[in-house]
Amino acid sequence: MRWLRCLCGPWLRRGLCAALKAQHRPLSGSVALEADVNSFVSRTKTCGELRSVHIGQEVTLCGWIQYQRQGQFVILRDFQGLTQIVIPQDAAASHVKKTLCDVPVESVVKVTGTVVSRPPGQTNPNMPTGDIEVKVETAEVLNSCKKLPFEMKDFTKKNEALRMQYRYLDMRSAQMQYNLRLRSQMVMKMREYLCNYYGFVDVETPTLFKKTPGGAKEFVVPSREAGKFYSLPQSPQQFKQLLMVGGLDRYFQVARCYRDEGSKPDRQPEFTQVDIEMSFVDQPGIQALIEGLLQYSWPLEKGPINTPFPSISYNEALSVYGTDKPDTRFAMKITDVSDVLRNVQMEFLENHLSEPHGTIRAICIPQGAKYLHDKDLSRLNEMTKFQFNQVLLPLILRPDVRLKSRLAKFLNESKKLELLKAVQANVDDVVVLAAGEQEKVCLTLGKVRLEAAELLEARGLPLRKPSAFHFLWVVDFPLFLQKEESPSELESAHHPFTAPHPSDEHLLYTEPSKVRGQHYDLVLNGSEIGGGSIRIHNAKQQCFVLENVLKEDTKPLAHLLEALDSGAPPHGGIALGLDRLICLIVGAESIRDVIAFPKSFKGRDLMSNAPDDVSPEELKPYHIQVSWPSAETQK
Amino acid sequence: MRWLRCLCGPWLRRGLCAALKAQHRPLSGSVALEADVNSFVSRTKTCGELRSVHIGQEVTLCGWIQYQRQGQFVILRDFQGLTQIVIPQDAAASHVKKTLCDVPVESVVKVTGTVVSRPPGQTNPNMPTGDIEVKVETAEVLNSCKKLPFEMKDFTKKNEALRMQYRYLDMRSAQMQYNLRLRSQMVMKMREYLCNYYGFVDVETPTLFKKTPGGAKEFVVPSREAGKFYSLPQSPQQFKQLLMVGGLDRYFQVARCYRDEGSKPDRQPEFTQVDIEMSFVDQPGIQALIEGLLQYSWPLEKGPINTPFPSISYNEALSVYGTDKPDTRFAMKITDVSDVLRNVQMEFLENHLSEPHGTIRAICIPQGAKYLHDKDLSRLNEMTKFQFNQVLLPLILRPDVRLKSRLAKFLNESKKLELLKAVQANVDDVVVLAAGEQEKVCLTLGKVRLEAAELLEARGLPLRKPSAFHFLWVVDFPLFLQKEESPSELESAHHPFTAPHPSDEHLLYTEPSKVRGQHYDLVLNGSEIGGGSIRIHNAKQQCFVLENVLKEDTKPLAHLLEALDSGAPPHGGIALGLDRLICLIVGAESIRDVIAFPKSFKGRDLMSNAPDDVSPEELKPYHIQVSWPSAETQK
Known part of the structure; x- marks a missing residue:
C-alpha cells in the first residue's frame, strides 16, 4: 500500500478551484483558490500542508497514528499527508508521551504543538512536510483502534476480497484516496463545463421505471400492487429524449444505472454514466461538446489532451484493428x-x-x-x-x-x-x-x-506509454445487425432510437441492413468509454423502425411515440461510462478501484453481506414469494 | 399555464456563472460569464435574448410555434423566451408564409431572418424581446405537431393526472422550466460551495444494499441467488459513516434515496437528499457549514437570507409553537x-x-x-x-x-x-x-x-409574506422516545447512531430516557428541510445503545461496529431534503412540481404506466413468483 506520501498531487491541489481557472475558455482575472479544508472543524491545519513558512506557529492536527518511533516520534496521517510529531523527552511531557506511544497504531488523536524546523541532517526531501516537525504540547486520544486483522502496510498485498470486506481500511490508502478524490474533482469540472459554461440543466430522472420488453438485464422491484413491478433502468434513454420533447434543450445527469448481468469480472450491477442530451444538434456538435468537456475536466497532472479527437469508421476500425474499439497507442x-x-x-x-x-x-x-x-x-x-x-x-x-x-x-x-x-x-x-x-x-x-x-x-518491450491517452471516435456503425440466432431478422446495433445516416435514409425502406446509423462511440486506449447517437425525432420513422424493421410491439413505447408526434425537436446525445473513464485515467486495474463501495464480481457487498435473506413476512406486502430451486425442479 | 414571458429571471440569467461571483466569499477579479447556450447547435440565438442591440443582425432561431396571427406574425418559443417573427406579405415570401402558417401550433421550426425594430406603437414592454421582431427570410419545419389532446394554454387547468401523463408537454410551461432550471442551478452552487470552497469529496454510494432489520419501508430487489435480496436504502447513513472511518474527512453526495410508504399525498418513492458528513466536527460546525451553504446557493432573486439561523430547543418549540417544526413567519x-x-x-x-x-x-x-x-x-x-x-x-x-x-x-x-x-x-x-x-x-x-x-x-388577512423565508434550527431533541405500543421500551428519536449530548452522557447508563441527543433539525417556514446529528464514534457506546437501550440484535450492524473499533474519527453530518427545499423556494404546491418525472401519490408513473406486469418467465432468474391476493386469502 502506497501510504500518503504525496497524496495531493499538483492537480489535486491546484484543481480544487480550477472552476476559476477555466482551462477551456481562459478567463482573464480568474483567481486560483485553495479549498478551505480546516473550516468548521477542530484542527487548524492538515497533516499535509505544513512547510517551513509555518515554523513558529501553534497548530492543532487531527489524524491517525501511522508509526511510533523510539518514544520520540509519531507520524500522524490524515487525508492530505503525513506530519512528524516530536515528543519532548522531559518529565513535563511524560503524560503526552504516554498518550501518544501507548495507543495502538491507526488510533485517532488530536495534538497541539508548535511547528519547528527539523534539526540539520534530519530533513526528509521525499516528504512534502519533511522540513518541519511539530513539537507536541498536548495530545488527546479521540478514538482508540483495536488490533486490526492485518498490518495496514501489507493490506493491498492481501486478496481483494479482504480489501472489500474492510473497505473502510482500504480507503485509508493513498491510492484509494487519490482515486476517489480525482473522481470527485473531475466530475465537478464536468459539471462546471456543462452547467456553467454551456447552460446544461442537471435533471434527475427516475430509477423506479417500467420494465423494457425483453430487458433481460433489468433488475425488477416488486411494488405493493400484486404482480406489478418497477424495474431499475439501464440508462435514462427514454427520459432524456422526453426532456428534449419537453423543451429542456440541454440536459445532463451523472446518472446511476443498473444492469443485471449475473457474474462478470469487471462489471458492476450499478454503475455511473455522464448522460447528456441536446436539441437541435448534429453529430459533429456532440463530438465537439465532448472533446471540450474532456479537455476542460482533464486532470492537469495527466498532461494535456489534444482535440479534435481522430475519427475512424466502423468498417475501417474492423479492417485495420480488427475491433470496433481500437487501441491506437x-x-x-x-x-x-x-x-x-x-x-x-x-x-x-x-x-x-x-x-x-x-x-x-x-x-x-x-x-x-x-x-x-x-x-x-x-x-x-x-x-x-x-x-x-x-x-x-x-x-x-x-x-x-x-x-x-x-x-x-x-x-x-x-x-x-x-x-x-x-x-x-x-x-x-x-x-x-x-x-x-x-x-x-x-x-x-x-x-x-x-x-x-x-x-x-x-517481456520488456514497451509499446504503450502508461501516460499516453489516445482518444478515438468510431463512427458510421451499421444501424442494424443480423440476429445471431436468426440471420434473416435484424436487430438494432445499439438501440432502436438511433437515427439513420442522412445519406442512407432512403435505404431504410428498401435495404435496411445497408443503412448506417448516426451513432458514435468514444474509445480511449482501446476501451469504449462512451457512446451516443442522433435520435429519430420523427414518430412515423420511429414507428417504421420498430414495427417493420425490428418487428417489435410498439405498445410499451406508446408514450414515446406519442411524444415524438407532439413537437419533438431534432436531438441527440451521448453517455460516458464514468467508472471506466476514471479507471483508465488513474491506471487502476479494475473499476472496483475507483468505486467507494463496489460489489464483488458475483454482485455481493462483502462488507455488509448484501444481498441477504428477507423473511417471507417482509415479502408479503410485495405479494411475492421465493421459488426455491429445489421446489422448482420438483415441479 | 404561464407561458414563457420572462422565463429567465435575473437570477437565472445572472446565476449561470455565479460560480465566478462567489457571493459567499467574494473574489476579487472574478468575472461574470453568461452560459453559451448557442454553441454546438443549429441556432445562432435563442428566442429570449434578442434586444435592440441586435437590430440588423441575421439570426437563426429554432423553437416551437406558440401563436400564428393573421398570416403575418408567428410567436416562436424556446426555453429562454418568445420572439415575434414577422412574415413579409409579398409574393416572394409566399412559400415561407405557407410553411409557418399552415403548420400546427407546437410544431418545431427553424427560421432565419433579420432582427428589425418593431414599428412605432407596436413595441411590447411586457415582453423582454418586445422592442424587436425577426423578419423571416427562410423557414423550415423540423417536426410537425399532431393535434394535441388539449389546448396548451389550458393545460394546467386540467387535472394533475393529465399533466403527469403528458409530462413532456407540461414541461414546456414557463413554471416547470423555471422550477427545473432553478433546481439544477441551486444544486450546482451547493456543489461549488462544498467541493470547490470547502474541499468536500463527492462520493457515490451504493443503492443496492442490505435490508435494514425491520426496515419496513425499504423496497426489496431480488437477486439471481435464490432467497437473497438487495434493498434500496432510505439514506446513505451507514456508508457516510464508513467513509469517515476510511479517512475521507469531508463527504457529500446529492443522493437518491428510496422509501416505500405506499400511498402518501406529498411523498415520492424515490427522492433526493443533499447528504453531508464531516470528521472532527461538532454541532455548531455543521450548522455554520449549512448556513453558509444555503446562503451561497440561495437564488439571488429570492432576496438575501441572514445567518446565523435562530435556534430553538425541542422543548421550547413544543411549548411555544406546539410542534417540532415551527412556522416562525x-x-x-x-x-x-x-x-x-x-x-x-x-x-x-x-x-x-x-x-x-x-x-x-x-x-x-x-x-x-x-x-x-x-x-x-x-x-x-x-x-x-x-x-x-x-x-x-x-x-x-x-x-x-x-x-x-x-x-x-x-x-x-x-x-x-x-x-x-x-x-x-x-x-x-x-x-x-x-x-x-x-x-x-x-x-x-x-x-x-x-x-x-x-x-x-x-379570508384576506395576510399573515405570512410569500417572499419570507424563515429558517430555524431545532435542537436538543430527546435521544430516545417511549415506544407508542409499549411505553416501557425505548426507541431512537431519530436513529441509533446519534450521539448523546455531552452533558447528558452519564445519564445514558442510568436514565437513558432523559438523555438529549446531538441531533439538529433545520426547519424552513414550518417544514422540516433537513436533519442530522453528531454520531457515536465509540464502538462500546454504540453497542451499549443498540443492545442495552434499544434491545436490538447487533449482528446486522457488525460491520459498522467493527469499523467504529478500527480508528473511527469523531464525525457528524446532515441531510437536506432537496425536493422539499426547492418546492418551498419556488412556492410550488407539491414536490411533484419540482421533479421532472414524479410518481403519482399512489406511486405510479402515469406516463409509462409503471409499475407494470412482468411475466413469470422474466421473474424466474430471480427465483420469485407472485402471490396473488386471491390465492393468499384462499390459503
Whole structure:
C-alpha cells in the first residue's frame, strides 16, 4: 500500500478551484483558490500542508497514528499527508508521551504543538512536510483502534476480497484516496463545463421505471400492487429524449444505472454514466461538446489532451484493428495481403481466398522473433482456433533475413520481399497471417494484435506509454445487425432510437441492413468509454423502425411515440461510462478501484453481506414469494 | 399555464456563472460569464435574448410555434423566451408564409431572418424581446405537431393526472422550466460551495444494499441467488459513516434515496437528499457549514437570507409553537395561562389542571372575531376533538371589549384583564384555550395555530409574506422516545447512531430516557428541510445503545461496529431534503412540481404506466413468483 506520501498531487491541489481557472475558455482575472479544508472543524491545519513558512506557529492536527518511533516520534496521517510529531523527552511531557506511544497504531488523536524546523541532517526531501516537525504540547486520544486483522502496510498485498470486506481500511490508502478524490474533482469540472459554461440543466430522472420488453438485464422491484413491478433502468434513454420533447434543450445527469448481468469480472450491477442530451444538434456538435468537456475536466497532472479527437469508421476500425474499439497507442495494423499472395500455390491460402468475402490479412509483430517464444505463437494459434475457429500462419523473420514459416517454400524471393514490404516487416519481426472470411479474419488478427502487445510488454518491450491517452471516435456503425440466432431478422446495433445516416435514409425502406446509423462511440486506449447517437425525432420513422424493421410491439413505447408526434425537436446525445473513464485515467486495474463501495464480481457487498435473506413476512406486502430451486425442479 | 414571458429571471440569467461571483466569499477579479447556450447547435440565438442591440443582425432561431396571427406574425418559443417573427406579405415570401402558417401550433421550426425594430406603437414592454421582431427570410419545419389532446394554454387547468401523463408537454410551461432550471442551478452552487470552497469529496454510494432489520419501508430487489435480496436504502447513513472511518474527512453526495410508504399525498418513492458528513466536527460546525451553504446557493432573486439561523430547543418549540417544526413567519405563540386561571372556579379547567402535567394554554388569533365565523371555531374544535381528544375553549373579544365565551361568567374584570394581557389580546381577537396534559395541549394549540393562520389568510388577512423565508434550527431533541405500543421500551428519536449530548452522557447508563441527543433539525417556514446529528464514534457506546437501550440484535450492524473499533474519527453530518427545499423556494404546491418525472401519490408513473406486469418467465432468474391476493386469502 502506497501510504500518503504525496497524496495531493499538483492537480489535486491546484484543481480544487480550477472552476476559476477555466482551462477551456481562459478567463482573464480568474483567481486560483485553495479549498478551505480546516473550516468548521477542530484542527487548524492538515497533516499535509505544513512547510517551513509555518515554523513558529501553534497548530492543532487531527489524524491517525501511522508509526511510533523510539518514544520520540509519531507520524500522524490524515487525508492530505503525513506530519512528524516530536515528543519532548522531559518529565513535563511524560503524560503526552504516554498518550501518544501507548495507543495502538491507526488510533485517532488530536495534538497541539508548535511547528519547528527539523534539526540539520534530519530533513526528509521525499516528504512534502519533511522540513518541519511539530513539537507536541498536548495530545488527546479521540478514538482508540483495536488490533486490526492485518498490518495496514501489507493490506493491498492481501486478496481483494479482504480489501472489500474492510473497505473502510482500504480507503485509508493513498491510492484509494487519490482515486476517489480525482473522481470527485473531475466530475465537478464536468459539471462546471456543462452547467456553467454551456447552460446544461442537471435533471434527475427516475430509477423506479417500467420494465423494457425483453430487458433481460433489468433488475425488477416488486411494488405493493400484486404482480406489478418497477424495474431499475439501464440508462435514462427514454427520459432524456422526453426532456428534449419537453423543451429542456440541454440536459445532463451523472446518472446511476443498473444492469443485471449475473457474474462478470469487471462489471458492476450499478454503475455511473455522464448522460447528456441536446436539441437541435448534429453529430459533429456532440463530438465537439465532448472533446471540450474532456479537455476542460482533464486532470492537469495527466498532461494535456489534444482535440479534435481522430475519427475512424466502423468498417475501417474492423479492417485495420480488427475491433470496433481500437487501441491506437501502438501500430501493428492489419494489412490486406490478398493481392500479394493471390497466386501463391498454397492450398490453405487458395481455398480461403475463394470463399465468399475471402481474404488474407496480416499483422507484423515488431521484434517478435526476439521476444516471443514458439509456445507463445502456439498459444495464440490455439486461442484463435478456439475463439474464431481460425488458424494462424506465422512467419518468423530471422536475423539472416530468412523466413521460418510453412509458407516459406511457396514464396519466391520477389514474393517474399513484396510480402515483407506490404507488412513493413523488419529483421526479427514476426508476421502473422490469417485467411478466410474477411470479418472473421480481422477479428482474429485484432485479438492477436492485442495479445501480442501484452506479451511483448510483459517481456520488456514497451509499446504503450502508461501516460499516453489516445482518444478515438468510431463512427458510421451499421444501424442494424443480423440476429445471431436468426440471420434473416435484424436487430438494432445499439438501440432502436438511433437515427439513420442522412445519406442512407432512403435505404431504410428498401435495404435496411445497408443503412448506417448516426451513432458514435468514444474509445480511449482501446476501451469504449462512451457512446451516443442522433435520435429519430420523427414518430412515423420511429414507428417504421420498430414495427417493420425490428418487428417489435410498439405498445410499451406508446408514450414515446406519442411524444415524438407532439413537437419533438431534432436531438441527440451521448453517455460516458464514468467508472471506466476514471479507471483508465488513474491506471487502476479494475473499476472496483475507483468505486467507494463496489460489489464483488458475483454482485455481493462483502462488507455488509448484501444481498441477504428477507423473511417471507417482509415479502408479503410485495405479494411475492421465493421459488426455491429445489421446489422448482420438483415441479 | 404561464407561458414563457420572462422565463429567465435575473437570477437565472445572472446565476449561470455565479460560480465566478462567489457571493459567499467574494473574489476579487472574478468575472461574470453568461452560459453559451448557442454553441454546438443549429441556432445562432435563442428566442429570449434578442434586444435592440441586435437590430440588423441575421439570426437563426429554432423553437416551437406558440401563436400564428393573421398570416403575418408567428410567436416562436424556446426555453429562454418568445420572439415575434414577422412574415413579409409579398409574393416572394409566399412559400415561407405557407410553411409557418399552415403548420400546427407546437410544431418545431427553424427560421432565419433579420432582427428589425418593431414599428412605432407596436413595441411590447411586457415582453423582454418586445422592442424587436425577426423578419423571416427562410423557414423550415423540423417536426410537425399532431393535434394535441388539449389546448396548451389550458393545460394546467386540467387535472394533475393529465399533466403527469403528458409530462413532456407540461414541461414546456414557463413554471416547470423555471422550477427545473432553478433546481439544477441551486444544486450546482451547493456543489461549488462544498467541493470547490470547502474541499468536500463527492462520493457515490451504493443503492443496492442490505435490508435494514425491520426496515419496513425499504423496497426489496431480488437477486439471481435464490432467497437473497438487495434493498434500496432510505439514506446513505451507514456508508457516510464508513467513509469517515476510511479517512475521507469531508463527504457529500446529492443522493437518491428510496422509501416505500405506499400511498402518501406529498411523498415520492424515490427522492433526493443533499447528504453531508464531516470528521472532527461538532454541532455548531455543521450548522455554520449549512448556513453558509444555503446562503451561497440561495437564488439571488429570492432576496438575501441572514445567518446565523435562530435556534430553538425541542422543548421550547413544543411549548411555544406546539410542534417540532415551527412556522416562525407569524407569531400567535402559545402562552401558559395556568397561573392566571388557577383559581377560577370552572370545573372544566380545575379538573384538567389537577391532571399530571396539567396545564392551561392559549393562543390569540388576531382579528379572529372579524375574520373567523362561528362555524370555523366549531370546525377547529371538532378537528382537535377528533385528532387529540381535546376540547377548545374559545373567547371572542368583542368590539365593546366584552368577552363572548363559556368562560366569561367565571372571570371577574381583573382576571379578565389579566388573561387578555397575558395573551396580548386586543379588540376583535379570538383567544383559544385548551386545558389538559401539557404535551397534548401544546400539540392541539399548535395545530389550531396553523389552521387559524390558513383561515385568516384565506379570508384576506395576510399573515405570512410569500417572499419570507424563515429558517430555524431545532435542537436538543430527546435521544430516545417511549415506544407508542409499549411505553416501557425505548426507541431512537431519530436513529441509533446519534450521539448523546455531552452533558447528558452519564445519564445514558442510568436514565437513558432523559438523555438529549446531538441531533439538529433545520426547519424552513414550518417544514422540516433537513436533519442530522453528531454520531457515536465509540464502538462500546454504540453497542451499549443498540443492545442495552434499544434491545436490538447487533449482528446486522457488525460491520459498522467493527469499523467504529478500527480508528473511527469523531464525525457528524446532515441531510437536506432537496425536493422539499426547492418546492418551498419556488412556492410550488407539491414536490411533484419540482421533479421532472414524479410518481403519482399512489406511486405510479402515469406516463409509462409503471409499475407494470412482468411475466413469470422474466421473474424466474430471480427465483420469485407472485402471490396473488386471491390465492393468499384462499390459503
